[in-house]
Every structure is written in C-alpha cells, then in structure tokens.
Amino acid sequence: MQTRPHILLVDDHQNIREPLAKYLRRYEFDVTTAEDGVAMRQLLQQRSFDLIVLDVMMPGEDGWSLCRFVHEHLQIPVVLLTAMNEPADRVVGLELGADDFIAKPFDPRELVARVRSVLRRSAITEGLSRQQGKGPDALPAREAAGYTFDGWVFDARGRRLRNPDDEEVALSTVEFLLLRVLLQNPNEVLSRNRLLDLTRRDGAEQVFDRSIDSQISRLRKKLQRDAGEAGFIRTARGDGYLFSAEVQARP
The missing domain is CATH 3.40.50.2300 (Response regulator)
Known part of the structure; x- marks a missing residue:
C-alpha cells in the first residue's frame, strides 16, 4: 500500500x-x-x-x-x-x-x-x-552511492555528510542536492542555470532560483573547517561555480 x-x-x-x-x-x-x-x-x-x-x-x-x-x-x-x-x-x-x-x-x-x-x-x-519504477533506495542514473574528497565522506543514499573528524554535518534538502551535483561534476564550472537544471527533479518548481548564491554560500561555509581557508567551492566570476577537489565515487 x-x-x-x-x-x-x-x-x-x-x-x-x-x-x-x-x-x-x-x-x-x-x-x-x-x-x-x-x-x-x-x-x-x-x-x-x-x-x-x-x-x-x-x-x-x-x-x-x-x-x-x-x-x-x-x-x-x-x-x-x-x-x-x-x-x-x-x-x-x-x-x-x-x-x-x-x-x-x-x-x-x-x-x-x-x-x-x-x-x-x-x-x-x-x-x-x-x-519512477524504482526501489526505495534507487538513485539517479549518474549517481554513485557516495563520494569521498579530502577526508570528507558524502553518503548519497543516507543523505549524510561527515567531515575528516568523522563528525556529521547537517544538510538541508537544497544543500544536499547542490553538493551531490557538485560532486558528480568535480573541477567543472557549472553555471547557475545548469545547477538549477541538475537539481530539479521530476518536474519540481524552481523555488530557489534567485537564492542560488545564498545556498552556495551556506554550503561553502559548512565545508570549511577553518574560516580562512579557500574551501572547495570556487566562484567562476560571471560563469558560476566549480568544486575544486579530487573526488572519488563509491559504487
């Protein structure tokens, strides 16, 4: 049922x-x-x-x-x-x-x-x-079960992010979707429109299109361990954002 x-x-x-x-x-x-x-x-x-x-x-x-x-x-x-x-x-x-x-x-x-x-x-x-004709644990076709980068572990199935100290970092739904897309496309500049397209699922409305910069800023802070460090999410001026790290997908 x-x-x-x-x-x-x-x-x-x-x-x-x-x-x-x-x-x-x-x-x-x-x-x-x-x-x-x-x-x-x-x-x-x-x-x-x-x-x-x-x-x-x-x-x-x-x-x-x-x-x-x-x-x-x-x-x-x-x-x-x-x-x-x-x-x-x-x-x-x-x-x-x-x-x-x-x-x-x-x-x-x-x-x-x-x-x-x-x-x-x-x-x-x-x-x-x-x-969608999938099981409850099904993932989008492009997505692995999880990703690791610089000591961080992102569990796509469990929707969990853990830092190198093995501490869980809370993510909102939008932050989860944005980080997943960035990890699927590391070291690639993604425009704001492209990020919106990739995070939209099953015809969902663009409810955060004008706040994409705020969402990225909040996610960037959560991925920073020290306030002064450059962080993983880089701004490509006038173009969008890039996730700068060596990312390994876990099947």
Whole structure:
C-alpha cells in the first residue's frame, strides 16, 4: 500500500490551521496540526513527519527559531508561511534551513504545489519511488552511492555528510542536492542555470532560483573547517561555480 506523506502543520490561528489541514487532506496528505512551538516540539518527539508547514509569526517561539531547530537536529523539509515577503526575509529563512516560502495571503492550491515540489526534491515519499519504477533506495542514473574528497565522506543514499573528524554535518534538502551535483561534476564550472537544471527533479518548481548564491554560500561555509581557508567551492566570476577537489565515487 502506498504511504501517504505525513505533514505537520503549525500555525497559531485556528481559523487558518484547521481549514488548511482539511484542504491538504483532500490531496492525499496525512496532516497533524500544532498551535505553537511547544506543541510542535512535543509532536516531533512522538512521531515522524515527512514535511513541516510552519508559520513564522507565532507567539512564544517563532518560526525562525523552530526552523533552525529542525534544520540542525531533524533535517525534515520545512515550508515557511510568512506575511513578510521581502527578499531579505527569504534569505534569512533559507539561511536557517527552510526549503521553500509561501507568502500570506495565498491560494491553498499553491501551497499544495509547493509541498509536492519539496517532497519530490527530497525524495522521501514512497510514492515517488513507485512512480519512477524504482526501489526505495534507487538513485539517479549518474549517481554513485557516495563520494569521498579530502577526508570528507558524502553518503548519497543516507543523505549524510561527515567531515575528516568523522563528525556529521547537517544538510538541508537544497544543500544536499547542490553538493551531490557538485560532486558528480568535480573541477567543472557549472553555471547557475545548469545547477538549477541538475537539481530539479521530476518536474519540481524552481523555488530557489534567485537564492542560488545564498545556498552556495551556506554550503561553502559548512565545508570549511577553518574560516580562512579557500574551501572547495570556487566562484567562476560571471560563469558560476566549480568544486575544486579530487573526488572519488563509491559504487
């Protein structure tokens, strides 16, 4: 039996939370709701979720703080709901680990489309594997099971990155996709458009096209062990980015 994606919807306004949960259930999502950060944290301890739809402006612990917690400890994809639609606000959210934004007020159909897009990109639903005619551990044709470079180990199946000290480095969905593409194409200049094309999967929308530089910057910092070192990701001025390292693929 196909597994329905389980979504945690967090919003302090009941007149938004409950109708939206009802709407999402119509599109074959299982939905659990929480009215604030306390309830959200309790639910995260009790069960697992495939994606979190999280309101930013809430009393008590706000969505920014909760998004950071999820990114650092759970790595569950997060779609932020926000009344703030300035580019700077979006950059803050992406820096904290959000996978997408949707500005209030919004059409519920847009939220459904964005949720589906994030789930496709993260490849966490059983339905995606079946639609593609592959097993749950299947990888894109070009991809190895993992990669090593300069003492780092990237596990493509487990979506884990470990540094030379054998410490795990948390990656958001977008960071995982970008690093995978860079490791598939080492020492090759990839334009911003090329990176977007290679990270888009199964018709997923370009939800982070204008923030690609911010995403690369955040990934670059995570790959730096010392603040002063050049790092692996080099900027090809006017052209894009290059992953400078000897990369070995693991079958």
